[in-house]
Amino acid sequence: MHLLMNCLAAWQQQARAVLLVGLCAGGSLAAARAQGAPTVAAARPPRAYTRAAHLMGSHFTFTAVSSDDSLAWRALRAGMRETGRIDRLFSYWDSTSQVVKINRMAGIRPVVVDQEVYDLIARTLKISQLSGGAFDITFASGDKIYQFDKTEHASLPDSATVRNSVRRIGWQKVRLDPAVHSVYLPEKGMRINLAGILQGYGVRRASEIMKKMGIAGGLLNGSGDVYCWGKQADGSGWRIAIGDPARPQSVSSWLTVSDMAVVTAGNYEQYFTVAGKYYGHIINPHTGYPATGLRSVTIICPDVELADALDDAVFVLGPQVGLAMINRLKGVDATVITDDGQTLVSKGMQLNSYHSAAAATVAKTPVTR
Template identity: 75%
Template sequence: MRPVPASRVLLLACLTAGLAWCGLFPGGLRAAPRLPQPRNFTRSAHLMGSHFTFTAVSADDSLAWRAIRAGIREAQRIDRLCSYWDSTSQITQVNRAAGIRPVVVDQEVFDLIRRTLKLSELSGGAFDITFAGGEKIYTFDRQEHAALPAPEVVKASVARINYQKVLLDPATHSVMLQDKGMRINLAGILQGYGVRRAQALMKQMGIQGGLINGSGDVSCWGKQADGSLWRIAIGDPAFPQSVSSWLTVTDVAVVTAGNYEQYFTVKGQYYGHIIDPHTGYPATGLRSVTIICPDVELADGLDEVVFVKGPEQGLAFINGLKGVDCTLITNDGRTLASKGMQLNYYHSMGAPASQTPTTP
């Protein structure tokens, strides 16, 4: 076989390169196809008795919708497992057996209850899932009431509230409520847990940026489709449907709880629906609490702790925690913030334009 002259090798290489480039431009030289660009895909759902919004950032619309549907199903699964209102849930089974026998629950449920008890201990009982055993002696109807219930009635209403009487057996992962009439309700932390689990599932499926909002329990990761971080607004209790401040964040949870939609007044004094489990009286002093930390489940529980402790003690409690910040709005309209908190405040009632996500 004769060797090919170097001049012919060079000519063949040029011809081959020419043929390759011909497909890249118009009129014989075609442009390279554009890669799909990421977009924000959003869907809403009614879950755990609240309004949820799921946003996935992806260049693959099929993947985005699959991940969102998976996140919704995960929240639904957790609700069926842990709902206080579902007659078949494991929490209902524990409550039915109060004072009688322990109930074996899934490891997942056992671990969740154990974490709530650790938060109860950390907060000195300000957070307590046995609040469900308290008597309902208030009507939060936004009306003026003549007086608070009698002190003996208030005291009796919290007689069955005591997180220390939730007995856990790690060997059998069983739960028992020590006294008859006790009940547990995970409502103070369940939405945050649902958001956390749904987010983990969506990330596992390949969604590198997204945001889940479970009725004020927000957790975000990655970036928006345009490359920007997530802007989380904090409402103004004095002006419904308005915004007092905002944060620009990623890979963090921002959980806001308000005490101004369910309330009553006595002689002009405002009483919100969050009850101090120690005293039986509504927690006073705060209208809104926003917690910022990496774990949305923890943030969901901490907002209630701060409400119960009140402005000064609540702020001091958060300042003593590592990696957690908060901002508070008091009954008299003051905004307080923890030592590491950085907020952007609105100087007018108008909110800046935000990116509109794609919806199905």
């Protein structure tokens, strides 16, 4: 428990406003005008401003609530620029990125990286420890033996092929040197990929910049990694919908939040089937097989970066063990949808289910592996 809380502590760092003018105030204003006194223009009501872009290989939508048009657009541009900068810095594909440099030097020598890169990698390793390796950025070391083409496959690869595919995976192998902030992958063929946390990190950094610029309310959505703060322009909270894996483009449940991240991972967009059983793109780094048992995982907590990593971890751990882990973390909640369509929630989760969705069941009993 102490380890779990210490690990979590590392992270624990649209619409109108209505202006009511009474009769008395109206009379005072008329009197002031009659006397030639200067008048103050009424404050403009806040509005929602939205900008979209393709970043990190995904669709991002940023919304800022402000009564200042110029400020809103400047903040949106700044947030998008920051997300693009992070994409280039940590890209798994861009030959100039520091992640690519680390991977190229695997089994050869350590690579000195920017403090920002070092720190994010260090945080991912803490989540690996927290989750027992269910979240592991060295998953990129695995061989690509599956094709997630949404079709029926005759069978899974043979067991020997699967075992061999994960032989180089292991977060414990990553060597960090805090003195020079270097990263070393000790085996040739090892690779890291921060895709499981990068969108959350990009959204977090963008929101921090926009807040500093004076945006008191906003919602940033990086392909399902959502973070919102403040209020909508009408003063209400942000309503976030959770998709229904069994009925694409429909909603299974929703919740109203503010100053909170809502991050969802699902296996219903990238998958294949064998004998009618779904196998999604999230691989269990321990076994090499696609994680099974869940169709969707949604994490709710104040830190979108942390939530982005935890959804994959819960997916790998499965409904019982995954929710047991969430139940041990302060300020973190989750809802999951199982392969058979059940909706389960962590003990602190307040979820609004649509009539078409099955009633949520609270998973209260900790389960250990």
